[in-house]
Amino acid sequence: MKKKLLSACVALTFGVGAGYASSVLAQAKPDVLVKQRQSAMTLISKYFGPVAAMAQGKAPYDGAVAMRNAAYLETLSKMPWDGFNASTKDEKNTKALPAIYENEAKFKEAQDRFTGAVAKLAAAKDEAAIKGAAGELGKACGACHNDFRAK
Amino acid sequence: MKKKLLSACVALTFGVGAGYASSVLAQAKPDVLVKQRQSAMTLISKYFGPVAAMAQGKAPYDGAVAMRNAAYLETLSKMPWDGFNASTKDEKNTKALPAIYENEAKFKEAQDRFTGAVAKLAAAKDEAAIKGAAGELGKACGACHNDFRAK
Numbered sequence: 002m003k004k005k006l007l008s009a010c011v012a013l014t015f016g017v018g019a020g021y022a023s024s025v026l027a028q029a030k031p032d033v034l035v036k037q038r039q040s041a042m043t044l045i046s047k048y049f050g051p052v053a054a055m056a057q058g059k060a061p062y063d064g065a066v067a068m069r070n071a072a073y074l075e076t077l078s079k080m081p082w083d084g085f086n087a088s089t090k091d092e093k094n095t096k097a098l099p100a101i102y103e104n105e106a107k108f109k110e111a112q113d114r115f116t117g118a119v120a121k122l123a124a125a126k127d128e129a130a131i132k133g134a135a136g137e138l139g140k141a142c143g144a145c146h147n148d149f150r151a152k
Numbered sequence: 153m154k155k156k157l158l159s160a161c162v163a164l165t166f167g168v169g170a171g172y173a174s175s176v177l178a179q180a181k182p183d184v185l186v187k188q189r190q191s192a193m194t195l196i197s198k199y200f201g202p203v204a205a206m207a208q209g210k211a212p213y214d215g216a217v218a219m220r221n222a223a224y225l226e227t228l229s230k231m232p233w234d235g236f237n238a239s240t241k242d243e244k245n246t247k248a249l250p251a252i253y254e255n256e257a258k259f260k261e262a263q264d265r266f267t268g269a270v271a272k273l274a275a276a277k278d279e280a281a282i283k284g285a286a287g288e289l290g291k292a293c294g295a296c297h298n299d300f301r302a303k
Contacts, residue, residue: 040190040192041191044188044191047188076224076227079224
């Protein structure tokens with residue numbers, strides 16, 4: 002009964018639960034992968050936006066918000082990458098460029114630059130360090146989008 | 153120059169950077185709030201799905217995956233709620249019911265049940281505890297969706 006309820010709950014409420022039914026490692030469908038990776042990017046934007054605004058002097062510095070967001074970003078920065086599976090190559094609803102699947106080493110390098118910059122932001126403890134790390138992170142975002150994302 | 157690059161990067165790559173320009177506390181637009189909260193739900197589904205499948209016996213138990221996902225879920229569980237702002241009441245692209253804004257105390261209670269269940273899952277250290285906590289979490293998801301989300 003409990004299992005049945007849980008099953009119904011996951012399937013009904015999320016609509017993707019069924020994708021995991023046969024194996025934990027079962028690959029989600031390409032459109033689900035795209036939706037998941039875009040969701041990670043949306044949340045990265047949600048939490049980086051205010052920190053970037055502080056770093057640009059467009060918003061007053063708020064250390065508590067900056068540090069909370071940096072911690073969130075550290076977790077979120079791990080979430081998009083498994084969504085860039087070659088099975089998603091022909092999906093329409095995405096700005097991801099074929100270069101991602103044609104030059105995996107370079108894409109991995111861009112990911113690492115990004116996750117490294119996020120880790121540096123999350124480790125920053127004062128205003129100057131946070132603003133400096135936010136600048137580096139912004140550049141890492143831009144560099145990867147430049148090479149691997151349609152304008 | 154650095155500030156300019158960062159600014160351009162946030163605006164161009166995320167498209168929502170401008171929303172934060174005047175104040176860190178500036179409220180994002182209703183459609184952005186909906187997109188952000190749906191993104192959090194999508195990722196909660198991504199990482200709860202496999203754990204739920206394990207708890208249901210539909211996938212082999214993998215402690216490392218379960219514990220990694222539980223830790224991700226603990227962070228993600230904090231992200232949807234500020235998106236349920238009354239300004240989003242008239243948005244079309246959402247299954248959120250008016251009950252959310254009509255009975256805020258009950259909605260908050262449902263949130264707390266959910267975040268409490270996630271915290272319990274994240275604190276679980278062995279297979280039995282993880283599976284038990286996953287069952288409770290599934291029920292918390294279902295109860296909230298039942299009351300506050302269109303079928």
